[in-house]
Amino acid sequence: MRQKxxxxxLAPNLGLLFFAMLGPLALLARISLKxxxxxxxxxxxxxxxxxxxxxFDPFYREVLWGTLLLGxxxxxxxxxxxxxxxxxxxxxxxxxxxxxxxxILMPLLTSTVVRTFGWxxxxxxxxxxxxxxxxLHFIHAPLRLMYNRTGVVIALAEVLLPFMVLALxxxxxxxxxxxxxxxxxxxxxxxxxxxxxTLPLSLPGIVxxxxxxxTGALSAFVTPTLIAGARVKVMxxxxxxxxxxxxxxxxGAAVAFIMLVxxxxxxxxxxxxxxxxxxA
Amino acid sequence: xxxxxxxxxxxxxxxLLAPIIVVIATSFGTTAYPVFPxxxxxxxxxxxxxxxxxxxESLRISAAISTTSTTLxxxxxxxxxxxxxxxxxxxxxxLSAVLLSPILFPAIVLALALLIAFQRVGLAQTFPGxxxxxxxxxxxFVVRLVMASAAEFDPSLEEAAQNLGAGxxxxxxxxTLPLILPGILxxxxxxxxxxxxxxxxxxxxxxxALQTLPIRxxxxxxxxxxxxxxxxxxxxxxxxxIVGIPAYARLMSVRHQGGA
Numbered sequence: 001m002r003q004k005x006x007x008x009x010l011a012p013n014l015g016l017l018f019f020a021m022l023g024p025l026a027l028l029a030r031i032s033l034k035x036x037x038x039x040x041x042x043x044x045x046x047x048x049x050x051x052x053x054x055x056f057d058p059f060y061r062e063v064l065w066g067t068l069l070l071g072x073x074x075x076x077x078x079x080x081x082x083x084x085x086x087x088x089x090x091x092x093x094x095x096x097x098x099x100x101x102x103x104i105l106m107p108l109l110t111s112t113v114v115r116t117f118g119w120x121x122x123x124x125x126x127x128x129x130x131x132x133x134x135x136l137h138f139i140h141a142p143l144r145l146m147y148n149r150t151g152v153v154i155a156l157a158e159v160l161l162p163f164m165v166l167a168l169x170x171x172x173x174x175x176x177x178x179x180x181x182x183x184x185x186x187x188x189x190x191x192x193x194x195x196x197x198t199l200p201l202s203l204p205g206i207v208x209x210x211x212x213x214x215t216g217a218l219s220a221f222v223t224p225t226l227i228a229g230a231r232v233k234v235m236x237x238x239x240x241x242x243x244x245x246x247x248x249x250x251x252g253a254a255v256a257f258i259m260l261v262x263x264x265x266x267x268x269x270x271x272x273x274x275x276x277x278x279x280a
Numbered sequence: 281x282x283x284x285x286x287x288x289x290x291x292x293x294x295x296l297l298a299p300i301i302v303v304i305a306t307s308f309g310t311t312a313y314p315v316f317p318x319x320x321x322x323x324x325x326x327x328x329x330x331x332x333x334x335x336x337e338s339l340r341i342s343a344a345i346s347t348t349s350t351t352l353x354x355x356x357x358x359x360x361x362x363x364x365x366x367x368x369x370x371x372x373x374x375l376s377a378v379l380l381s382p383i384l385f386p387a388i389v390l391a392l393a394l395l396i397a398f399q400r401v402g403l404a405q406t407f408p409g410x411x412x413x414x415x416x417x418x419x420x421f422v423v424r425l426v427m428a429s430a431a432e433f434d435p436s437l438e439e440a441a442q443n444l445g446a447g448x449x450x451x452x453x454x455x456t457l458p459l460i461l462p463g464i465l466x467x468x469x470x471x472x473x474x475x476x477x478x479x480x481x482x483x484x485x486x487x488x489a490l491q492t493l494p495i496r497x498x499x500x501x502x503x504x505x506x507x508x509x510x511x512x513x514x515x516x517x518x519x520x521x522i523v524g525i526p527a528y529a530r531l532m533s534v535r536h537q538g539g540a
Contacts (some may be wrong), residue, residue: 009363012356020416024397081292109524111477114513117501118299121314128316219386236388256389
């Protein structure tokens with residue numbers, strides 16, 4: 001095919017990206033530099049006050065910090081629970097692998113709203129978890145699992161766990177079995193094999209899985225809204241509240257850009273990290 | 281040690297599947313609000329879903345948006361994938377990264393950007409506006425899946441046909457299209473599911489007249505608890521399992537090849 005044909009085929013998609021992504025993002029950037037007066041709406045001046053408001057007000061800094069902390073907690077939970085599962089998945093063959101794979105894909109195919117709804121039923125004060133623990137006499141008063149961070153971490157880690165498992169599975173499958181055989185023949189214990197071979201060689205998968213889960217947790221909107229309501233404010237719910245309830249689009253846009261920059265920095269850092277490892 | 285690991289993995293799997301099990305189970309319970317484990321057995325919540333006019337209307341709106349946007353995304357994405365996979369274009373890596381970029385942005389950021397832009401041109405709270413947003417969000421999946429199919433097959437097949445005197449249309453219809461069809465179908469299925477389940481962007485762009493099914497569920501569960509929501513969810517889970525598993529398995533194998 002000639003070049004001209006190729007560009008003709010690409011034209012609709014590039015047009016789509018230009019009009020429905022690049023243009024809107026440029027407008028978002030522009031509006032984040034505008035002022036806002038309640039009652040009057042957007043004020044046509046150029047200013048950086050939306051950004052300084054976010055960065056110098058302890059309340060908003062707390063929201064950013066809380067979101068990053070939530071992301072870190074969810075990532076740790078996913079890594080700790082996902083590694084053994086991914087290891088088992090990468091080691092199994094035939095119907096066992098298919099069954100495990102199916103169990104991990106099924107949550108991915110179920111929408112986040114539906115899965116979060118399931119967690120609401122489980123985590124409520126008179127929900128399954130609290131009733132079971134009370135019946136077993138482990139607790140006397142119900143644990144508060146809804147409308148706080150604990151509940152959000154439990155549900156969000158479940159929502160994002162499949163991404164971690166699949167990323168780790170890819171990395172673990174890339175480790176050649178002959179390395180394991182060689183180590184075993186040389187008399188290495190299974191703990192030593194895990195620490196000296198499995199862990200270092202699966203590091204690219206760990207990094208990409210963690211980046212996927214961390215960015216997913218940072219941008220999560222549905223799960224924090226439904227599990228925590230207004231009690232736990234994260235970046236995405238702050239953007240929604242500013243833009244849709246207070247109608248302060250300039251400030252909402254500024255928060256959106258701060259979130260975008262945070263995520264891009266994370267992507268950049270993880271790419272630097274994996275490049276350095278490749279050179280080493 | 282080995283037994284302990286299997287036990288741990290079993291518990292992790294249970295954690296992973298717990299909300300799905302709960303949602304399906306509660307859709308058959310007789311109590312007026314979802315209780316797990318469910319009591320009794322009834323199908324009345326499924327009947328309720330089907331006989332509530334506003335829920336049926338939402339189902340219709342969701343289906344209309346998804347069908348329209350999937351058709352457009354499949355055509356646009358297939359064109360792009362063909363251009364990238366079957367031609368010697370310079371800067372291919374950059375181009376494919378650009379085409380896949382919409383899935384990198386947090387949904388809430390794109391949603392606000394689209395709302396601000398669409399408000400200016402009168403597309404906010406309209407059907408075409410929602411379709412356009414969904415096309416943007418789903419096209420990358422079609423591009424990725426079709427590109428993988430197109431990269432798999434041997435270009436000498438097309439050259440042979442050309443040497444035998446076949447025109448470009450004949451080559452496309454008789455050789456290229458049949459070979460990339462599995463990728464196109466998987467991409468379309470994927471785009472449909474993604475579009476049908478999309479909530480954040482739709483929430484900001486849809487007005488009161490365009491309440492899709494996910495928005496309806498989102499609003500219901502915030503303020504009330506009704507097993508009808510479990511019934512709707514069960515329908516969606518079953519439907520996506522049937523059509524989605526083959527498409528997903530394909531996407532994962534694509535990702536695996538890309539990672540190797």
